[in-house]
Amino acid sequence: MLGGVFHAATLFLVAAGLQLVFGVQKIVNLACGSFYALGAYFGVSFVGWSIRHGLPPALFLVAIIVAGLLLAAIGPLVERLLRVIYDRDESFQLLLTFALVLMFEDVIRFFWGTSPYQMGGLYLQYGQLTVGRLTIPVYNVIVIAGGVAIAVLMGWFLGRTRFGRIVRATAENREMSEALGVNMTRVYARVFTLGTALGTVGGALVVPATAAMSEMGIDVIVEAFAVVVIGGLGSMRGAFVGALVVGVLRAAAIATYPEMEMLAIYVIVIAVLVLRPAGLFARAAA
Amino acid sequence: MAMTRRSFLKATGAAAAAAGIRLDVPAAFAQANPVKVGVLTIKAGVGAQVGESGLRGVQWATDRINGAGGILGRKIELIVEEESSPKDSVERFQKLVLQNKVDVVQGGISTGVGLALGPVAEEMKALWLSWDATTQKGVEETIPKPKYIFRSTDNECEAIMASILTARHWKGKFKTFAGINPDYSYGRDNWAAFQAVMKKYDMGASPVLDLWPKLGTTDFTSHVAALQQAKPDLIFSSFWAADTSIFLKQAHAAGLTSGTKFVFTTAGGVHESLKKAFTPEGMILGYNTMYFENPKGSALLKQFVREHQEKYKEWPNYESDHAYFTMVAYKAGVEKAAKAAGGKWPTLEQTVAALEGLEVESLSGQRRYREDHIMEASFHQGLSTHKNKHDFVTIDPVEIMTTKQVQKPVGVGLYDWINGWKV
Numbered sequence: 001m002l003g004g005v006f007h008a009a010t011l012f013l014v015a016a017g018l019q020l021v022f023g024v025q026k027i028v029n030l031a032c033g034s035f036y037a038l039g040a041y042f043g044v045s046f047v048g049w050s051i052r053h054g055l056p057p058a059l060f061l062v063a064i065i066v067a068g069l070l071l072a073a074i075g076p077l078v079e080r081l082l083r084v085i086y087d088r089d090e091s092f093q094l095l096l097t098f099a100l101v102l103m104f105e106d107v108i109r110f111f112w113g114t115s116p117y118q119m120g121g122l123y124l125q126y127g128q129l130t131v132g133r134l135t136i137p138v139y140n141v142i143v144i145a146g147g148v149a150i151a152v153l154m155g156w157f158l159g160r161t162r163f164g165r166i167v168r169a170t171a172e173n174r175e176m177s178e179a180l181g182v183n184m185t186r187v188y189a190r191v192f193t194l195g196t197a198l199g200t201v202g203g204a205l206v207v208p209a210t211a212a213m214s215e216m217g218i219d220v221i222v223e224a225f226a227v228v229v230i231g232g233l234g235s236m237r238g239a240f241v242g243a244l245v246v247g248v249l250r251a252a253a254i255a256t257y258p259e260m261e262m263l264a265i266y267v268i269v270i271a272v273l274v275l276r277p278a279g280l281f282a283r284a285a286a
Numbered sequence: 287m288a289m290t291r292r293s294f295l296k297a298t299g300a301a302a303a304a305a306g307i308r309l310d311v312p313a314a315f316a317q318a319n320p321v322k323v324g325v326l327t328i329k330a331g332v333g334a335q336v337g338e339s340g341l342r343g344v345q346w347a348t349d350r351i352n353g354a355g356g357i358l359g360r361k362i363e364l365i366v367e368e369e370s371s372p373k374d375s376v377e378r379f380q381k382l383v384l385q386n387k388v389d390v391v392q393g394g395i396s397t398g399v400g401l402a403l404g405p406v407a408e409e410m411k412a413l414w415l416s417w418d419a420t421t422q423k424g425v426e427e428t429i430p431k432p433k434y435i436f437r438s439t440d441n442e443c444e445a446i447m448a449s450i451l452t453a454r455h456w457k458g459k460f461k462t463f464a465g466i467n468p469d470y471s472y473g474r475d476n477w478a479a480f481q482a483v484m485k486k487y488d489m490g491a492s493p494v495l496d497l498w499p500k501l502g503t504t505d506f507t508s509h510v511a512a513l514q515q516a517k518p519d520l521i522f523s524s525f526w527a528a529d530t531s532i533f534l535k536q537a538h539a540a541g542l543t544s545g546t547k548f549v550f551t552t553a554g555g556v557h558e559s560l561k562k563a564f565t566p567e568g569m570i571l572g573y574n575t576m577y578f579e580n581p582k583g584s585a586l587l588k589q590f591v592r593e594h595q596e597k598y599k600e601w602p603n604y605e606s607d608h609a610y611f612t613m614v615a616y617k618a619g620v621e622k623a624a625k626a627a628g629g630k631w632p633t634l635e636q637t638v639a640a641l642e643g644l645e646v647e648s649l650s651g652q653r654r655y656r657e658d659h660i661m662e663a664s665f666h667q668g669l670s671t672h673k674n675k676h677d678f679v680t681i682d683p684v685e686i687m688t689t690k691q692v693q694k695p696v697g698v699g700l701y702d703w704i705n706g707w708k709v
Contacts, residue, residue, distance in 0.1 A: 121563025135541030
């Protein structure tokens with residue numbers, strides 16, 4: 001179960017980035033998978049560099065989060081590029097963002113080569129937690145807690161802050177918000193950067209437990225799409241519940257019928273598509 | 287001023303005439319054309335380390351051969367293509383043969399690719415010396431009698447050796463076992479072979495769980511949780527790429543490595559990533575056909591390991607040995623065939639005939655091609671230890687078994703062979 005929740009936590013971050021950008025900008029940003037992969041690679045390099053420059057290994061978690069946030073700086077650049085297709089057909093958006101995925105894969109190969117990158121034993125730095133006869137790595141617990149904290153923070157940010165209100169207003173009716181004096185260019189750039197940060201931090205957080213590989217971006221997009229379909233496109237709560245459903249379902253399938261791992265997820269996806277085509281938490285169409 | 291084709295020809299023709307040499311090519315000139323060798327190897331993903339290692343092995347062999355004058359005076363030229371999905375790899379193989387007109391293709395690591403490539407190579411009458419890609423299905427069903435393909439050792443050799451060692455070390459010491467293997471022909475073949483040997487040795491242990499993560503999976507937390515729940519005494523795995531160390535790290539973090547026996551048939555392929563921090567001592571660990579720190583290793587092995595370490599700051603793995611072997615075997619095959627053909631460059635059929643039964647020295651010792659085009663080699667495994675100068679585990683003692691012990695002989699089905707053992 002907890003294994004599934006760990007997976008769900010990282011999946012949530014990527015899916016949340018996808019949802020946020022779609023909700024506001026109406027762009028299905030496939031490149032969120034690349035942000036995740038780039039976050040993982042940059043995380044490994046940045047942590048390695050920090051430790052060589054005297055960072056105590058116990059603080060590597062801080063370095064990872066900083067790495068994720070620093071890398072979010074590519075957000076505004078990518079957003080600038082995407083601006084040319086805001087008013088174009090959706091198929092152009094898919095094509096361009098998918099092109100970005102492939103390009104970023106080659107960027108990764110150029111900078112980091114093709115071999116997977118790992119972080120050695122840092123993952124074990126925080127020890128284990130034993131509950132009854134269950135042993136859980138503390139790092140997993142930190143990532144899960146981080147996922148939940150970000151979910152709560154996003155909820156607070158979108159629901160209670162001034163900028164959050166503007167974001168929601170933009171999502172509901174772009175022309176109206178613009179007419180009321182909202183600087184759309186700036187809102188878009190900020191939202192996109194926030195979406196990027198969710199992906200890069202997610203990638204950086206997961207890498208100590210796994211490894212950075214150039215094709216990890218594509219794998220995560222496929223799963224993030226299942227999450228989005230289950231949860232409903234554009235809904236933050238949907239991303240949270242969808243990620244939990246996918247993560248836990250996968251874990252349960254592996255523990256009982258390992259052959260059903262992928263099948264189980266897509267059975268739910270199909271069920272949702274048939275019974276609630278807009279997803280579990282879809283908002284009413286404007 | 288741009289030079290046109292005509293003025294160029296005129297100029298060279300005049301120069302040639304002036305120098306008194308003929309432009310129509312004499313036989314010796316044809317001999318000086320390079321031998322084109324296509325190399326197919328994995329370049330990305332979990333298998334990238336293994337693929338890179340193969341490339342280093344073939345490069346080292348090529349440099350040595352070219353340094354000593356090449357094959358019958360012809361230098362070797364490598365044309366490297368990427369091995370990825372079976373479909374793409376088949377297309378690149380065809381490109382090597384049809385477009386680059388290579389004399390031989392070497393490489394091929396994934397058995398999934400090998401299965402698809404086999405019939406294509408036969409059809410195209412293209413000589414292919416596989417490094418690693420050999421499945422039972424390919425050997426027994428799809429291409430039982432290949433003409434132009436020379437295969438690696440059987441997939442299951444490493445599993446069979448590890449199974450025999452399991453029986454030798456741990457008979458009566460475990461009641462339940464589980465498997466976690468990559469979800470394609472290689473993983474399936476190895477898990478089936480392990481179970482067959484356990485049954486043959488009457489181990490009195492039963493399988494409780496078999497997990498099949500896709501090749502390339504990096505998050506094993508759910509698999510680890512399932513293993514924690516099933517609580518097997520022993521875990522068998524034929525992981526051979528970066529997945530090994532990721533799985534071990536996650537298993538160790540969840541406390542799975544204390545009190546559980548592990549068998550890793552070929553994890554030595556990524557031995558440097560098996561850090562002491564999370565890799566326990568006392569697990570059965572296989573290095574496939576070459577162990578870089580074999581204390582009884584040949585001078586050739588020691589030289590290769592030393593130069594490899596100096597150049598790449600890494601310790602080589604077995605794929606280098608497969609790749610080195612296919613190259614030196616090809617050279618020896620061509621030379622043997624040329625001798626029989628009176629010194630002329632041999633035809634493809636003559637080279638094939640010369641390769642059958644050919645034995646040469648490879649990095650790991652003597653290796654040969656059986657008459658049915660399957661490699662013979664020695665396998666190196668042992669119990670993992672932390673007592674070394676590295677930050678990763680090695681094995682001590684090193685146990686060596688040859689394909690005579692761990693590979694089914696010509697013309698016998700794998701399971702018939704195992705069932706026929708006297709134990």
